[in-house]
Amino acid sequence: MNSRIFHIAANTFREAVRDRVLYNLIAFALLMSGAAILVGQISIEIERLVVINLGLTAVSLFGVVIAIFIGIGLVSKEIDKRTLYTVLSRPVRRWEFITGKFFGLAGTLAVNTFLMAIGVFAALLYVSHHFQKSDGWLLVALYFIALQFVILTALALFFSSFSSPLLSAVFAFALFVIGSFAEDLRGFARMAHGLERWLATAAAYLVPNFSALNIISSVAHGQPVSGQLIFYNSLYALIYASMALCGAVLIFERRNLK
């Protein structure tokens, strides 16, 4: 990574870590994992299942909220505070600014996910007193959740490169919901005919496929995940994030900042 991108990313990370909202969300995610223990104790035979499902869902949802609400402000906040002009007056290119911001937030989310994952595993250990071999798949589920954040961060950045923070949040959240039903959307496309089929197929391939990245239910039941799926999902998230990032760079390069 070039040093200018690295510095912008480090700065973004520092800024996000200082952000009180971020701390609150981490605390809340840990609280949710704690609540899982309580629910587990009043349930029968599904303590582990509840801890895994609730814990991973909390990690996913809080990460999504962070990715969207911090991501949409990455560009607009710099414009509002007029710090963007200071940055761009130095030998920093616009694409470097966007890329740095992306890596900064992605790094923040990676640390955030890591901390929340510790909370989930601690809760799991508390409930079952020992780890099982199949618990290793939880790491894959957490990795897939992190891939979701990478895509979502790129999308939030893409929307924030041309739209207001409020609209960017609406767009990003709507895409998250639609993307969670991406496989159903492709199913609808397969059942349509003619022009509708083409349009539905195009839409189905353009929205991010979050459903393939959500394996919480299957790992909760101890089901293994194929190596091929891990590889293809990683490749998919990487390419999709690059696509959104390229879009953001293209728009931001041409944006009139005066």
Next chain:
Amino acid sequence: MSASRRVTIVAGVLLIASVAGVILTLRLVDQNRTSATLEEVLYISSPQAVKRLSLGYDGLLADIYWTRAVQYFGSQHMMQSARYDLLAPLLDITTTLDPHLLVAYEFGSHFLAGQSPNGAGMPEKAAELVERGIRNNPNEWRLYYNLGFVYYLEMKDYAKATEAFAQGSGVPNAHPFMKILAANMAQHAGELETARMLWQTTYATTKEDLIRKNAVAHLRALKVDEDITELEKLVAAYQQQTGVNPSSFNALIGKGMLPGVPVDPDGKPYKLMADGRIELHNPDDFAFVEKGLPPGFQPKPPKF
């Protein structure tokens, strides 16, 4: 070339390459996740739990579950699978989410009742589904028709079929044919003619192309079964008269037992085998036939 222009070109090319890459990798991901969505949705197998989790958006969720049921049936049917384990739970969830989704009861009972590989081979589940549909929609005559249909054709329970048609004929705006069907059941249960009447009614009253094509396939099969039954009777009569099996249909024509070489609904001549059996020229063209198939023949799924 300015630096900004260079960035625009590189980002533009990368964007196009990424779009192609996204489509390609998504297809690879899909290949690794066959039926994964369906398996996952049934981790919550309780319809009531799904309804509560829908937060009031149960109509939309019912539509999604119905689409999943159709896709599941279609994919299993294409693979000629003998197992349709998820079909009944998917239909159960769909109709719990939206008890007035009539299409789920009508199509669902067809999917569940048909014998494998054309259906799930679960007529009891089909009857349960339609009975639940009637409880939720007591004024829909088509549901009584579907129930009678399942009892008559798939379960051969003629008494219950008669009861279903009779109850349906009393529903406001019921098709006038329901009364005729109810009366016919009592007198001619088990006859091919009654089965033909049922499929003709289905053909005439349905709005769905798939159901109509299914009815046509069944009517063609009934015609073949009827033809072959008659031809086998003639062969038996010839054998009684002469003591040997006829060598060809010409032997029957020569005796005045047949006006000409008999043909199937596609106009192709039936085959008279050396042991006196009658076979279809192209058995693959007639799904659902019970007669005229070569020994050990495995039927292909119908082409709709």
